[in-house]
Amino acid sequence: SINLDALIEAVRERPRMLLFSNPMNPAGSWLSGGDLSRLLDAVSDETLIVVDEAYAEYAEGDDYVSSLPCLSKRDQPWIVLRTFSKAFGLAGLRIGFGIVGDPQLRALLDRVRTPFNANGVAQAAALAALADEEHLAKVVALARTERARVERFLAGKGLEVAPSRGNFLFFDCRQNASTFVEGLLRNGVIVKPWKQAGFDTYVRVSIGSPSENDHFMAALSQLL
Template sequence: MVRTEVTRLSPYNSGLTIDEVMLRYAPARIAKLGSNENPLGPSPTLTAMMQAGAELFRLYPDPAGRELRQAIGARHEVGEDQVILGNGSEDLLSVISRAVLRPGDAIVTLYPSFPLHEDYATLMGATIKRVGVNSDLTINVDALIEAVRERPRMLLFSNPMNPVGSWLSAHDLSKVLDAVSDETLIVVDEAYAEYAEGDDYTSSLPVLGKRDRPWIVLRTFSKAFGLAGLRIGFGIVSDPELRGLLDRVRTPFNANGVAQAAALAALADEEHLAKVVALARTERARVENFLTSKGLEVAPSRGNFLFFNCRQNASTFVEGLLREGVIVKPWKQEGFDTYVRVSIGSPSENDHFMAALQQLL
Protein backbone atom coordinates (compact mmCIF):
# COMPACT_ATOMS: atom_id res chain seq x y z
CA MET A 1 0.00 0.00 0.00
CA VAL A 2 3.10 2.27 -0.02
CA ARG A 3 4.11 4.09 -3.20
CA THR A 4 6.97 2.58 -5.21
CA GLU A 5 8.96 5.82 -4.94
CA VAL A 6 9.24 5.33 -1.17
CA THR A 7 11.09 2.03 -1.63
CA ARG A 8 13.72 3.85 -3.70
CA LEU A 9 14.75 6.03 -0.77
CA SER A 10 17.64 5.18 1.53
CA PRO A 11 17.31 5.85 5.28
CA TYR A 12 18.64 9.33 6.07
CA ASN A 13 22.07 9.26 7.70
CA SER A 14 21.24 11.58 10.59
CA GLY A 15 24.42 10.83 12.55
CA LEU A 16 24.86 9.46 16.05
CA THR A 17 23.82 11.22 19.24
CA ILE A 18 26.04 11.65 22.28
CA ASP A 19 23.86 9.19 24.23
CA GLU A 20 24.21 6.51 21.53
CA VAL A 21 28.01 6.74 21.55
CA MET A 22 28.10 6.75 25.35
CA LEU A 23 26.02 3.56 25.46
CA ARG A 24 28.17 1.90 22.83
CA TYR A 25 31.70 2.78 23.99
CA ALA A 26 31.44 4.85 27.21
CA PRO A 27 34.37 7.15 26.34
CA ALA A 28 35.68 9.57 28.95
CA ARG A 29 34.53 12.55 26.87
CA ILE A 30 32.78 13.14 23.56
CA ALA A 31 33.34 15.63 20.75
CA LYS A 32 30.20 15.75 18.60
CA LEU A 33 31.45 16.76 15.17
CA GLY A 34 29.04 14.94 12.86
CA SER A 35 26.16 17.35 12.26
CA ASN A 36 27.74 20.77 11.60
CA GLU A 37 26.36 22.25 14.81
CA ASN A 38 27.56 25.58 16.20
CA PRO A 39 29.94 25.00 19.17
CA LEU A 40 29.17 28.41 20.69
CA GLY A 41 25.43 27.81 20.63
CA PRO A 42 22.82 30.53 20.15
CA SER A 43 22.92 34.15 21.24
CA PRO A 44 23.04 34.52 25.05
CA THR A 45 19.95 36.74 24.81
CA LEU A 46 17.84 33.62 24.28
CA THR A 47 18.20 32.63 27.94
CA ALA A 48 16.15 35.58 29.16
CA MET A 49 13.62 35.06 26.37
CA MET A 50 12.99 31.45 27.37
CA GLN A 51 12.56 32.33 31.05
CA ALA A 52 9.90 34.91 30.23
CA GLY A 53 8.17 33.00 27.44
CA ALA A 54 5.63 30.60 28.99
CA GLU A 55 2.95 31.87 26.62
CA LEU A 56 5.04 30.71 23.70
CA PHE A 57 4.38 27.13 24.80
CA ARG A 58 0.65 27.57 25.43
CA LEU A 59 -0.53 29.44 22.34
CA TYR A 60 -0.48 28.57 18.67
CA PRO A 61 2.18 30.59 16.83
CA ASP A 62 1.46 33.19 14.18
CA PRO A 63 1.00 30.92 11.14
CA ALA A 64 2.34 33.66 8.85
CA GLY A 65 5.31 34.44 11.11
CA ARG A 66 4.88 38.11 10.25
CA GLU A 67 7.33 39.62 12.74
CA LEU A 68 10.10 37.20 11.83
CA ARG A 69 9.43 37.56 8.11
CA GLN A 70 9.67 41.34 8.46
CA ALA A 71 13.03 41.04 10.23
CA ILE A 72 14.37 38.62 7.61
CA GLY A 73 13.13 40.83 4.80
CA ALA A 74 14.85 43.87 6.33
CA ARG A 75 18.11 41.96 6.78
CA HIS A 76 18.18 40.72 3.19
CA GLU A 77 16.58 43.79 1.60
CA VAL A 78 13.53 42.00 0.23
CA GLY A 79 9.82 42.37 0.91
CA GLU A 80 8.34 40.32 3.73
CA ASP A 81 5.91 38.91 1.15
CA GLN A 82 8.91 37.21 -0.47
CA VAL A 83 9.80 35.30 2.73
CA ILE A 84 8.45 31.85 3.64
CA LEU A 85 9.21 30.06 6.92
CA GLY A 86 9.86 26.38 7.45
CA ASN A 87 10.47 23.75 10.11
CA GLY A 88 14.12 23.96 9.15
CA SER A 89 15.08 24.61 5.53
CA GLU A 90 14.70 20.88 4.84
CA ASP A 91 10.95 21.31 5.41
CA LEU A 92 10.95 23.86 2.60
CA LEU A 93 12.77 21.41 0.32
CA SER A 94 9.78 19.12 0.78
CA VAL A 95 7.31 21.97 0.21
CA ILE A 96 9.03 23.00 -3.03
CA SER A 97 9.21 19.44 -4.35
CA ARG A 98 5.53 18.79 -3.61
CA ALA A 99 4.50 22.08 -5.18
CA VAL A 100 6.61 21.93 -8.34
CA LEU A 101 7.74 18.44 -9.32
CA ARG A 102 5.68 15.96 -11.33
CA PRO A 103 6.43 12.33 -12.20
CA GLY A 104 9.03 12.26 -14.95
CA ASP A 105 10.33 15.79 -14.35
CA ALA A 106 14.11 16.24 -14.29
CA ILE A 107 16.01 17.89 -11.46
CA VAL A 108 19.70 18.82 -11.78
CA THR A 109 21.81 18.80 -8.63
CA LEU A 110 25.46 18.66 -7.60
CA TYR A 111 26.99 15.41 -6.34
CA PRO A 112 27.82 14.31 -3.70
CA SER A 113 24.84 16.09 -2.23
CA PHE A 114 22.79 16.71 0.86
CA PRO A 115 20.67 13.54 0.47
CA LEU A 116 17.34 15.34 0.93
CA HIS A 117 18.03 17.33 -2.22
CA GLU A 118 17.47 14.07 -4.04
CA ASP A 119 15.06 12.22 -1.75
CA TYR A 120 12.11 14.62 -1.92
CA ALA A 121 12.43 14.80 -5.70
CA THR A 122 12.57 11.02 -5.95
CA LEU A 123 9.47 10.78 -3.78
CA MET A 124 7.60 12.92 -6.30
CA GLY A 125 8.65 10.64 -9.17
CA ALA A 126 11.23 13.04 -10.61
CA THR A 127 14.46 12.00 -12.33
CA ILE A 128 17.74 13.04 -10.69
CA LYS A 129 20.55 14.29 -12.93
CA ARG A 130 23.75 14.46 -10.89
CA VAL A 131 26.68 16.71 -11.75
CA GLY A 132 29.72 15.26 -10.03
CA VAL A 133 32.58 17.33 -8.62
CA ASN A 134 35.96 17.52 -10.32
CA SER A 135 38.81 15.26 -9.26
CA ASP A 136 40.02 17.98 -6.88
CA LEU A 137 36.51 18.13 -5.36
CA THR A 138 35.72 21.56 -6.79
CA ILE A 139 32.44 22.21 -8.64
CA ASN A 140 32.45 21.22 -12.31
CA VAL A 141 31.03 24.47 -13.68
CA ASP A 142 31.09 23.42 -17.35
CA ALA A 143 29.22 20.19 -16.63
CA LEU A 144 26.66 22.08 -14.55
CA ILE A 145 26.07 24.53 -17.39
CA GLU A 146 25.66 21.68 -19.86
CA ALA A 147 23.12 19.98 -17.59
CA VAL A 148 20.92 23.07 -17.10
CA ARG A 149 20.87 23.73 -20.85
CA GLU A 150 18.71 20.60 -21.14
CA ARG A 151 15.89 22.63 -19.50
CA PRO A 152 15.21 20.59 -16.33
CA ARG A 153 12.15 21.37 -14.22
CA MET A 154 14.40 22.38 -11.30
CA LEU A 155 18.02 23.26 -10.59
CA LEU A 156 18.79 22.58 -6.91
CA PHE A 157 22.21 22.81 -5.31
CA SER A 158 23.88 24.05 -2.15
CA ASN A 159 26.46 26.83 -2.22
CA PRO A 160 28.75 26.17 -0.39
CA MET A 161 28.21 22.49 -1.16
CA ASN A 162 27.23 20.07 1.57
CA PRO A 163 29.08 17.74 2.26
CA VAL A 164 32.08 18.86 0.20
CA GLY A 165 32.38 22.54 1.13
CA SER A 166 33.27 23.74 -2.39
CA TRP A 167 31.56 26.86 -3.69
CA LEU A 168 30.76 28.88 -6.79
CA SER A 169 32.39 32.26 -7.20
CA ALA A 170 30.21 35.18 -8.29
CA HIS A 171 31.56 34.84 -11.82
CA ASP A 172 30.85 31.11 -12.07
CA LEU A 173 27.45 31.51 -10.43
CA SER A 174 26.49 34.08 -13.06
CA LYS A 175 27.68 31.79 -15.86
CA VAL A 176 25.49 28.97 -14.56
CA LEU A 177 22.45 31.17 -14.11
CA ASP A 178 22.88 32.64 -17.60
CA ALA A 179 22.44 29.13 -18.99
CA VAL A 180 19.17 28.46 -17.15
CA SER A 181 15.95 28.74 -19.17
CA ASP A 182 12.69 30.28 -17.96
CA GLU A 183 11.28 26.74 -17.71
CA THR A 184 13.58 25.87 -14.81
CA LEU A 185 12.99 26.80 -11.17
CA ILE A 186 16.30 27.80 -9.54
CA VAL A 187 16.68 26.71 -5.91
CA VAL A 188 19.94 27.57 -4.11
CA ASP A 189 20.46 26.13 -0.64
CA GLU A 190 22.65 28.59 1.30
CA ALA A 191 22.60 26.88 4.70
CA TYR A 192 26.27 27.78 5.23
CA ALA A 193 26.35 31.23 3.64
CA GLU A 194 27.19 33.04 6.90
CA TYR A 195 30.43 31.07 7.15
CA ALA A 196 31.31 31.63 3.49
CA GLU A 197 30.85 35.36 2.94
CA GLY A 198 33.97 37.17 1.81
CA ASP A 199 36.90 35.95 -0.28
CA ASP A 200 35.56 34.84 -3.67
CA TYR A 201 32.11 33.76 -2.47
CA THR A 202 28.89 35.71 -2.83
CA SER A 203 25.33 34.87 -1.95
CA SER A 204 23.12 34.21 -4.93
CA LEU A 205 20.53 36.73 -3.65
CA PRO A 206 21.95 39.87 -5.30
CA VAL A 207 22.62 37.93 -8.51
CA LEU A 208 19.15 36.36 -8.70
CA GLY A 209 17.43 39.57 -7.62
CA LYS A 210 18.35 41.14 -10.96
CA ARG A 211 16.83 38.30 -12.99
CA ASP A 212 13.23 38.08 -14.11
CA ARG A 213 12.68 34.37 -13.58
CA PRO A 214 11.46 32.11 -10.74
CA TRP A 215 13.96 31.36 -7.99
CA ILE A 216 14.18 30.46 -4.30
CA VAL A 217 17.10 30.88 -1.91
CA LEU A 218 17.02 28.75 1.25
CA ARG A 219 18.62 29.75 4.55
CA THR A 220 18.59 28.24 8.04
CA PHE A 221 18.97 29.22 11.68
CA SER A 222 20.38 25.75 12.48
CA LYS A 223 24.03 26.45 11.69
CA ALA A 224 25.66 29.82 12.35
CA PHE A 225 22.74 31.01 14.50
CA GLY A 226 22.94 27.90 16.71
CA LEU A 227 19.23 26.93 16.71
CA ALA A 228 19.45 23.39 15.28
CA GLY A 229 17.20 21.94 17.99
CA LEU A 230 14.38 24.41 17.33
CA ARG A 231 14.05 23.62 13.59
CA ILE A 232 13.59 26.99 11.94
CA GLY A 233 14.57 27.99 8.42
CA PHE A 234 13.35 30.26 5.67
CA GLY A 235 13.23 30.79 1.96
CA ILE A 236 13.43 34.01 -0.03
CA VAL A 237 11.28 33.72 -3.14
CA SER A 238 11.54 35.66 -6.40
CA ASP A 239 8.02 37.05 -6.23
CA PRO A 240 5.09 37.17 -3.79
CA GLU A 241 2.81 35.14 -6.07
CA LEU A 242 5.13 32.14 -6.08
CA ARG A 243 5.59 32.45 -2.32
CA GLY A 244 1.83 32.50 -1.86
CA LEU A 245 1.45 29.30 -3.86
CA LEU A 246 4.17 27.58 -1.83
CA ASP A 247 2.35 28.75 1.30
CA ARG A 248 -0.62 26.62 0.29
CA VAL A 249 1.54 23.48 0.37
CA ARG A 250 3.23 23.93 3.75
CA THR A 251 1.45 22.99 6.98
CA PRO A 252 -0.13 26.04 8.65
CA PHE A 253 2.00 26.05 11.82
CA ASN A 254 5.28 24.66 10.45
CA ALA A 255 7.33 27.32 12.31
CA ASN A 256 6.58 27.03 16.03
CA GLY A 257 6.30 30.02 18.34
CA VAL A 258 9.45 29.33 20.37
CA ALA A 259 11.48 28.95 17.18
CA GLN A 260 10.14 32.19 15.75
CA ALA A 261 10.96 34.13 18.91
CA ALA A 262 14.42 32.58 19.15
CA ALA A 263 15.16 33.38 15.50
CA LEU A 264 14.21 37.02 16.06
CA ALA A 265 16.60 37.23 19.02
CA ALA A 266 19.37 35.50 17.10
CA LEU A 267 19.01 37.86 14.13
CA ALA A 268 19.41 40.86 16.41
CA ASP A 269 22.71 39.68 17.94
CA GLU A 270 25.23 40.52 15.21
CA GLU A 271 28.13 40.45 17.67
CA HIS A 272 27.51 36.82 18.58
CA LEU A 273 27.16 35.81 14.92
CA ALA A 274 30.48 37.47 14.10
CA LYS A 275 32.14 35.58 16.97
CA VAL A 276 30.72 32.26 15.72
CA VAL A 277 31.93 32.83 12.16
CA ALA A 278 35.39 34.01 13.21
CA LEU A 279 35.91 30.94 15.39
CA ALA A 280 34.79 28.57 12.62
CA ARG A 281 37.13 30.13 10.07
CA THR A 282 40.15 30.07 12.38
CA GLU A 283 39.55 26.51 13.53
CA ARG A 284 38.71 25.28 10.02
CA ALA A 285 42.13 26.43 8.81
CA ARG A 286 43.84 24.77 11.78
CA VAL A 287 42.09 21.42 11.29
CA GLU A 288 42.62 21.54 7.53
CA ASN A 289 46.37 22.10 8.01
CA PHE A 290 46.48 19.12 10.36
CA LEU A 291 44.67 16.83 7.91
CA THR A 292 46.84 17.81 4.95
CA SER A 293 49.98 17.38 7.07
CA LYS A 294 48.92 13.74 7.50
CA GLY A 295 48.77 13.29 3.74
CA LEU A 296 44.96 13.21 3.60
CA GLU A 297 43.06 14.71 0.66
CA VAL A 298 40.83 17.53 1.92
CA ALA A 299 38.25 19.38 -0.15
CA PRO A 300 38.37 23.18 -0.19
CA SER A 301 35.63 24.41 2.14
CA ARG A 302 33.68 27.56 2.95
CA GLY A 303 31.39 25.76 5.42
CA ASN A 304 31.84 24.94 9.10
CA PHE A 305 33.07 21.46 8.14
CA LEU A 306 35.74 19.63 6.16
CA PHE A 307 35.38 16.67 3.78
CA PHE A 308 38.39 14.38 3.60
CA ASN A 309 39.38 11.03 2.14
CA CYS A 310 40.36 8.53 4.85
CA ARG A 311 41.48 6.04 2.13
CA GLN A 312 39.43 3.16 3.50
CA ASN A 313 35.79 2.35 4.15
CA ALA A 314 34.61 5.41 6.03
CA SER A 315 32.08 3.59 8.21
CA THR A 316 34.78 1.25 9.49
CA PHE A 317 37.24 4.10 9.94
CA VAL A 318 34.74 6.18 11.90
CA GLU A 319 34.19 3.36 14.42
CA GLY A 320 37.77 3.87 15.53
CA LEU A 321 37.05 7.53 16.23
CA LEU A 322 33.82 6.67 18.05
CA ARG A 323 35.76 4.47 20.46
CA GLU A 324 37.76 7.58 21.35
CA GLY A 325 34.59 9.63 21.83
CA VAL A 326 34.65 11.53 18.53
CA ILE A 327 31.49 11.68 16.40
CA VAL A 328 31.98 12.48 12.72
CA LYS A 329 29.89 11.49 9.69
CA PRO A 330 31.01 8.78 7.25
CA TRP A 331 29.68 9.62 3.81
CA LYS A 332 27.65 6.80 2.26
CA GLN A 333 26.77 8.00 -1.23
CA GLU A 334 28.11 5.91 -4.08
CA GLY A 335 31.66 6.77 -5.08
CA PHE A 336 32.40 8.62 -1.83
CA ASP A 337 32.29 5.87 0.78
CA THR A 338 35.92 6.53 1.76
CA TYR A 339 35.12 10.13 2.68
CA VAL A 340 34.36 11.60 6.09
CA ARG A 341 32.74 14.94 6.94
CA VAL A 342 33.97 16.47 10.18
CA SER A 343 32.30 19.53 11.68
CA ILE A 344 34.42 22.36 13.03
CA GLY A 345 33.83 22.47 16.77
CA SER A 346 35.34 24.34 19.68
CA PRO A 347 39.15 24.38 19.98
CA SER A 348 39.02 21.64 22.64
CA GLU A 349 36.68 19.49 20.51
CA ASN A 350 38.95 19.91 17.51
CA ASP A 351 41.99 19.00 19.62
CA HIS A 352 40.12 15.87 20.74
CA PHE A 353 39.39 14.95 17.10
CA MET A 354 42.96 15.52 15.96
CA ALA A 355 44.44 13.51 18.82
CA ALA A 356 42.07 10.61 18.13
CA LEU A 357 42.77 10.74 14.40
CA GLN A 358 46.52 10.81 15.03
CA GLN A 359 46.20 7.70 17.17
CA LEU A 360 44.01 5.97 14.58
CA LEU A 361 46.39 6.72 11.72
Protein backbone atom coordinates in the same frame (compact mmCIF):
# COMPACT_ATOMS: atom_id res chain seq x y z
CA SER B 1 35.33 20.75 -7.05
CA ILE B 2 32.14 21.55 -8.95
CA ASN B 3 31.96 20.54 -12.61
CA LEU B 4 30.46 23.83 -13.76
CA ASP B 5 30.53 22.96 -17.47
CA ALA B 6 28.54 19.77 -16.87
CA LEU B 7 26.04 21.67 -14.73
CA ILE B 8 25.59 24.33 -17.41
CA GLU B 9 25.11 21.65 -20.06
CA ALA B 10 22.41 20.03 -17.92
CA VAL B 11 20.41 23.24 -17.37
CA ARG B 12 20.37 23.88 -21.12
CA GLU B 13 17.94 20.96 -21.27
CA ARG B 14 15.41 23.39 -19.73
CA PRO B 15 14.53 21.44 -16.55
CA ARG B 16 11.51 22.52 -14.53
CA MET B 17 13.75 23.17 -11.52
CA LEU B 18 17.43 23.79 -10.79
CA LEU B 19 18.21 22.97 -7.15
CA PHE B 20 21.73 23.27 -5.77
CA SER B 21 23.53 24.29 -2.59
CA ASN B 22 26.26 26.89 -2.35
CA PRO B 23 28.48 26.11 -0.46
CA MET B 24 27.82 22.46 -1.14
CA ASN B 25 27.58 19.56 1.28
CA PRO B 26 29.55 17.34 1.98
CA ALA B 27 32.73 18.72 0.42
CA GLY B 28 32.22 22.42 1.14
CA SER B 29 32.81 23.34 -2.51
CA TRP B 30 31.42 26.65 -3.70
CA LEU B 31 30.68 28.66 -6.81
CA SER B 32 32.49 31.97 -7.13
CA GLY B 33 30.54 35.05 -8.15
CA GLY B 34 31.69 34.70 -11.74
CA ASP B 35 30.83 31.00 -11.93
CA LEU B 36 27.44 31.62 -10.35
CA SER B 37 26.67 34.27 -12.98
CA ARG B 38 27.71 31.87 -15.76
CA LEU B 39 25.39 29.20 -14.42
CA LEU B 40 22.40 31.49 -13.95
CA ASP B 41 22.85 33.00 -17.41
CA ALA B 42 22.47 29.51 -18.89
CA VAL B 43 19.16 28.84 -17.12
CA SER B 44 15.91 29.13 -19.05
CA ASP B 45 13.38 31.71 -17.82
CA GLU B 46 10.96 28.80 -17.41
CA THR B 47 13.16 27.01 -14.86
CA LEU B 48 12.56 27.54 -11.14
CA ILE B 49 15.90 28.27 -9.44
CA VAL B 50 16.26 27.08 -5.84
CA VAL B 51 19.54 27.78 -4.03
CA ASP B 52 20.26 26.28 -0.62
CA GLU B 53 22.58 28.66 1.24
CA ALA B 54 22.58 26.88 4.61
CA TYR B 55 26.32 27.49 5.06
CA ALA B 56 26.49 30.97 3.52
CA GLU B 57 27.46 32.72 6.77
CA TYR B 58 30.70 30.72 6.90
CA ALA B 59 31.52 31.42 3.25
CA GLU B 60 30.94 35.12 2.72
CA GLY B 61 33.95 37.10 1.58
CA ASP B 62 36.77 36.56 -0.89
CA ASP B 63 35.35 35.03 -4.09
CA TYR B 64 32.06 33.79 -2.61
CA VAL B 65 28.89 35.83 -3.03
CA SER B 66 25.30 35.07 -2.12
CA SER B 67 23.03 34.35 -5.06
CA LEU B 68 20.57 37.04 -3.93
CA PRO B 69 22.15 39.99 -5.82
CA CYS B 70 22.22 37.95 -9.04
CA LEU B 71 18.74 36.50 -8.68
CA SER B 72 17.08 39.78 -7.72
CA LYS B 73 17.87 41.10 -11.23
CA ARG B 74 16.26 38.13 -12.99
CA ASP B 75 12.69 38.07 -14.25
CA GLN B 76 11.95 34.45 -13.37
CA PRO B 77 10.88 32.45 -10.30
CA TRP B 78 13.55 31.78 -7.69
CA ILE B 79 13.90 30.81 -4.03
CA VAL B 80 16.91 31.17 -1.72
CA LEU B 81 16.85 28.96 1.38
CA ARG B 82 18.56 29.81 4.66
CA THR B 83 18.62 28.08 8.05
CA PHE B 84 19.15 28.95 11.70
CA SER B 85 20.55 25.46 12.38
CA LYS B 86 24.17 26.19 11.42
CA ALA B 87 25.90 29.49 12.23
CA PHE B 88 23.02 30.71 14.40
CA GLY B 89 23.12 27.55 16.54
CA LEU B 90 19.36 26.94 16.70
CA ALA B 91 19.26 23.43 15.23
CA GLY B 92 17.00 22.09 17.97
CA LEU B 93 14.30 24.63 17.14
CA ARG B 94 14.00 23.45 13.52
CA ILE B 95 13.58 26.84 11.91
CA GLY B 96 14.75 28.48 8.72
CA PHE B 97 13.43 30.80 6.05
CA GLY B 98 13.15 31.22 2.32
CA ILE B 99 13.42 34.36 0.23
CA VAL B 100 11.04 34.15 -2.73
CA GLY B 101 11.46 36.42 -5.73
CA ASP B 102 7.94 36.14 -7.16
CA PRO B 103 4.79 37.10 -5.16
CA GLN B 104 2.68 34.52 -7.02
CA LEU B 105 5.15 31.77 -6.16
CA ARG B 106 5.10 32.87 -2.52
CA ALA B 107 1.30 32.65 -2.52
CA LEU B 108 1.45 29.13 -3.96
CA LEU B 109 3.90 28.06 -1.27
CA ASP B 110 1.58 29.46 1.40
CA ARG B 111 -1.22 27.23 0.08
CA VAL B 112 0.74 24.04 0.73
CA ARG B 113 2.52 25.19 3.89
CA THR B 114 1.38 23.22 6.91
CA PRO B 115 -0.30 25.24 9.68
CA PHE B 116 1.82 26.01 12.75
CA ASN B 117 4.95 24.88 10.88
CA ALA B 118 7.16 27.09 13.09
CA ASN B 119 6.32 27.51 16.76
CA GLY B 120 6.35 30.85 18.56
CA VAL B 121 9.46 30.10 20.63
CA ALA B 122 11.44 29.24 17.50
CA GLN B 123 10.29 32.40 15.75
CA ALA B 124 11.22 34.59 18.72
CA ALA B 125 14.65 32.95 18.95
CA ALA B 126 15.20 33.40 15.21
CA LEU B 127 14.40 37.11 15.35
CA ALA B 128 16.74 37.55 18.32
CA ALA B 129 19.49 35.67 16.48
CA LEU B 130 19.13 37.86 13.40
CA ALA B 131 19.42 40.97 15.55
CA ASP B 132 22.61 39.81 17.31
CA GLU B 133 25.08 40.45 14.51
CA GLU B 134 28.03 40.72 16.91
CA HIS B 135 27.50 37.19 18.24
CA LEU B 136 27.14 35.79 14.72
CA ALA B 137 30.39 37.44 13.66
CA LYS B 138 32.23 35.88 16.63
CA VAL B 139 30.80 32.42 15.90
CA VAL B 140 31.74 32.58 12.23
CA ALA B 141 35.23 33.93 12.92
CA LEU B 142 35.93 31.13 15.41
CA ALA B 143 34.62 28.48 13.01
CA ARG B 144 36.85 29.77 10.21
CA THR B 145 39.90 29.86 12.47
CA GLU B 146 39.25 26.34 13.73
CA ARG B 147 38.49 25.04 10.24
CA ALA B 148 41.88 26.30 9.07
CA ARG B 149 43.60 24.77 12.11
CA VAL B 150 42.03 21.34 11.63
CA GLU B 151 42.73 21.50 7.90
CA ARG B 152 46.42 22.18 8.57
CA PHE B 153 46.50 19.26 11.01
CA LEU B 154 44.94 16.85 8.51
CA ALA B 155 47.25 17.99 5.73
CA GLY B 156 50.19 17.56 8.09
CA LYS B 157 49.13 13.94 8.52
CA GLY B 158 49.37 13.51 4.76
CA LEU B 159 45.60 13.38 4.25
CA GLU B 160 43.91 14.97 1.25
CA VAL B 161 41.41 17.62 2.35
CA ALA B 162 38.84 19.24 0.06
CA PRO B 163 38.82 23.07 0.18
CA SER B 164 35.76 24.04 2.21
CA ARG B 165 33.64 27.10 2.86
CA GLY B 166 31.32 25.29 5.28
CA ASN B 167 31.70 24.52 8.98
CA PHE B 168 33.07 21.08 8.11
CA LEU B 169 35.90 19.34 6.26
CA PHE B 170 35.77 16.43 3.82
CA PHE B 171 38.95 14.37 3.77
CA ASP B 172 40.39 11.08 2.56
CA CYS B 173 41.30 8.90 5.56
CA ARG B 174 43.11 6.43 3.22
CA GLN B 175 41.21 3.43 4.57
CA ASN B 176 37.66 2.14 4.68
CA ALA B 177 35.70 5.10 6.02
CA SER B 178 33.21 3.02 8.03
CA THR B 179 36.01 1.17 9.83
CA PHE B 180 37.85 4.43 10.44
CA VAL B 181 34.74 6.06 11.88
CA GLU B 182 34.16 3.12 14.23
CA GLY B 183 37.67 3.66 15.58
CA LEU B 184 36.93 7.32 16.24
CA LEU B 185 33.63 6.40 17.88
CA ARG B 186 35.46 4.21 20.39
CA ASN B 187 37.31 7.38 21.38
CA GLY B 188 34.13 9.40 21.78
CA VAL B 189 34.18 11.14 18.38
CA ILE B 190 31.25 10.98 15.97
CA VAL B 191 31.90 11.82 12.31
CA LYS B 192 30.16 10.81 9.08
CA PRO B 193 31.64 8.21 6.72
CA TRP B 194 30.83 8.62 3.04
CA LYS B 195 29.63 5.46 1.30
CA GLN B 196 29.05 6.77 -2.21
CA ALA B 197 30.98 4.86 -4.87
CA GLY B 198 34.41 6.37 -5.35
CA PHE B 199 34.36 8.12 -1.97
CA ASP B 200 34.29 5.18 0.45
CA THR B 201 37.54 6.35 2.07
CA TYR B 202 36.21 9.86 2.71
CA VAL B 203 34.94 11.26 5.99
CA ARG B 204 33.16 14.51 6.83
CA VAL B 205 33.94 16.11 10.18
CA SER B 206 32.08 19.11 11.57
CA ILE B 207 34.14 21.91 13.09
CA GLY B 208 33.39 22.26 16.79
CA SER B 209 34.85 24.22 19.67
CA PRO B 210 38.65 24.31 20.11
CA SER B 211 38.48 21.60 22.81
CA GLU B 212 36.23 19.40 20.67
CA ASN B 213 38.58 19.77 17.74
CA ASP B 214 41.54 18.91 19.98
CA HIS B 215 39.71 15.74 21.02
CA PHE B 216 39.07 14.82 17.38
CA MET B 217 42.68 15.39 16.35
CA ALA B 218 44.01 13.35 19.27
CA ALA B 219 41.64 10.48 18.46
CA LEU B 220 42.54 10.58 14.78
CA SER B 221 46.26 10.51 15.56
CA GLN B 222 45.78 7.19 17.35
CA LEU B 223 44.32 5.62 14.20
CA LEU B 224 47.04 6.64 11.74
